[in-house]
Amino acid sequence: MRHPLRVLALALMLSATPACASLQWPGAAIENPIDAARTVDQRAYALLHAYGAILEEAADIVRDPATPLTLKRALGQAERVATPTVETLQIAVTAYIRASETPDDRIAAANTLNAAIAAAEAPVAELQALVRARRS
Amino acid sequence: MSNLMLQVQLLLAALSALLPLVPDEHRDRAAEILDLAARALAAGGVVRVNLDDLAAKLADVRREVEAMAAAGRAVSADELDAAMVRVRSASAAFRTALAEAGAG
Numbered sequence: 001m002r003h004p005l006r007v008l009a010l011a012l013m014l015s016a017t018p019a020c021a022s023l024q025w026p027g028a029a030i031e032n033p034i035d036a037a038r039t040v041d042q043r044a045y046a047l048l049h050a051y052g053a054i055l056e057e058a059a060d061i062v063r064d065p066a067t068p069l070t071l072k073r074a075l076g077q078a079e080r081v082a083t084p085t086v087e088t089l090q091i092a093v094t095a096y097i098r099a100s101e102t103p104d105d106r107i108a109a110a111n112t113l114n115a116a117i118a119a120a121e122a123p124v125a126e127l128q129a130l131v132r133a134r135r136s
Numbered sequence: 137m138s139n140l141m142l143q144v145q146l147l148l149a150a151l152s153a154l155l156p157l158v159p160d161e162h163r164d165r166a167a168e169i170l171d172l173a174a175r176a177l178a179a180g181g182v183v184r185v186n187l188d189d190l191a192a193k194l195a196d197v198r199r200e201v202e203a204m205a206a207a208g209r210a211v212s213a214d215e216l217d218a219a220m221v222r223v224r225s226a227s228a229a230f231r232t233a234l235a236e237a238g239a240g
Binding site for chain 1: 175189190191193194195197198200201202204205208210211212213215216219220222223225226227229230231233234236237238239240
């Protein structure tokens with residue numbers, strides 16, 4: 001191949017073509033379910049389901065033989081970081097739901113849950129960003 | 137969107153049909169480039185389809201959470217279990233796919 005840079009540029013341009021063609025302007029963007037929650041347990045629930053949905057799509061991308069190996073590896077790395085934080089979130093939200101009615105227990109469980117949500121949000125967002133990476 | 141994709145694919149097909157007109161010394165390179173272009177286009181298409189699916193799934197979750205919030209209802213233990221079953225199942229499927237793709 002005498003002009004590898006030109007070929008690479010062509011490949012990148014064509015890879016981006018479908019994503020650019022389907023570009024949606026603000027207002028039609030991918031929705032964030034967590035913003036719809038009003039309580040801490042609803043936020044946790046939204047984050048768990050959103051993560052499940054993101055993982056399902058990531059699996060479809062990984063299954064496709066046309067997906068570059070580097071993207072598959074990056075998705076794998078992001079999942080290995082995100083899943084443990086989501087498992088911790090599940091433990092925290094279970095404890096919150098089962099917390100006794102005494103205010104002190106409830107407050108402590110809510111604090112733990114808020115910390116678990118904060119810890120899980122960034123790794124989940126990173127995996128979502130990788131799934132969306134080719135869009136822009 | 138699909139119109140544009142179709143046009144690009146037709147363009148590639150048309151260019152491929154012209155390959156015999158390319159001088160012998162450049163024909164292999166031209167074929168190589170067209171093949172690469174087709175692969176890149178296919179990869180981009182897969183990502184687009186998955187983005188559409190993801191947007192629909194996240195919109196479903198949002199609707200469910202909005203209804204919960206509007207009713208002022210707390211998450212039940214059963215709902216929580218269902219969410220975790222989804223996460224565990226998706227995580228297992230993802231890791232299997234990754235291993236099968238040789239990227240694990």
